[in-house]
Amino acid sequence: MSLVVTNIGELFTSDDELGILHDAAVVVDGGRIAWVGPAAQAPEADERLDASGHAVLPGFVDSHAHLVFAGDRAAEFAARMNGEAYTGGGIRTTVAATRAASDDELLSAARRLVTEMRRQGTTTVEIKSGYGLSVDEEARSLRIAGELTAETTFLGAHVVPAEYRDRPDDYVTLVAGPMLEAAAPHARWVDVFCERGAFDGEQAREILTAGLKAGLGARIHANQLTAGPGVRLAVELGAASADHCTHLSDADVEALAGSDTVATLLPGAEFSTRSPYPDARRLLDAGATVALATDCNPGSSYTSSMPFCIALAVREMHMTPAEAVHAATAGGARALRRDDIGALRPGARADLVVLDAPSHLHLAYRPGVPLIRTVLHDGVPL
Secondary structure: OEEEEEEEEEEEOOOOOOOEEEEEEEEEEOOEEEEEEEHHHOOOOOEEEEOOOOEEEEOEEEOOEOOOOOOOOHHHHHHHHOOOOOOOOOHHHHHHHHHHOOHHHHHHHHHHHHHHHHHOOEEEEOEEOOOOOOHHHHHHHHHHHHOOOOOEEEEEEOOOOHHHOOOHHHHHHHHHHHHHHHHHHHOOEEEEEEOOOOEOHHHHHHHHHHHHHOOOEEEEEEOOOOOOOHHHHHHHHOOOEEEEOOOOOHHHHHHHHOOOOEEEEOHHHHHHHOOOOOOHHHHHHHOOOEEEOOOEEOOOEOOOOHHHHHHHHHHHOOOOHHHHHHHHHHHHHHHOOOOOOOOOOOOOEOOEEEEOOOOOOHHHHOOOOOOEEEEEEOOEEO
């Protein structure tokens, strides 16, 4: 059954050729976009959705989220707001709670967060493991994530768990061997937290290389808390994305700009940890591809809202509203190496959002206001 979305005041396509259209329409057929153009020229369709002169844009692509976990770390957040520094050490608290939770509890909690995301316009989400940190627990986390998305990421190298604290090299061997073997059937990606206090460059290389050999794509948590080797390792290995990118040298920026590796920026983490924001302007001006994502997790960025991250990107990272929306849609698709999502063009998946506003500008202009009026996923209203 076909559907025409018409009376669109502003159509933000996130397609470089189509750009932003006015007085537009979109025809959906079989879960795909069949036609885009002026409303007066729209083909007939079986059903009609009137956008009432509001803005329409692609569904958001959240390419970095940690949704399979139990418990929360509200007390840790409060301590940071009182001046304690963020170190990443609280991850082990979530590991203990996650290990103790049942499959049903973990799935229910993750599904609740995905539902929150859908209500806020997210139609594609990547979900990482990383709160199990044992062979069985990481495989379990990925099986649960796989019930909610096809974009699943093995993050056994999140931190070294307590039982391996004095044997980190043994844990790296476990992650790159038996844990990866158990996780790979349930994952599309492999990821490493390459950071002081987590995994160094050589440990990250060993794990990512093993994941690539197992047929997984690579992504990496890079340069979040300090400058380090993560970004250039991501580029060297052809990773789809280097995520966080807060502390970058000129060489890091140059490497990203000259590669297919996307710089995925996660402003919710800086907001929640009172840390310096990444310099998106510097990356964009150099020619790097930038994505925005929520980094939704219980410790350092407990937000499921891509509109909130768009507003932060405009206010704190010197992006224009159009650049921020593009990063939250087409940029996220690039970070997942997908060409079927993140843009409204013929042949793409019919994932779109109708705003309760006349323009994409309102996503940053009216931060915190629920502006998502209608969400279509695969052409079906949610």
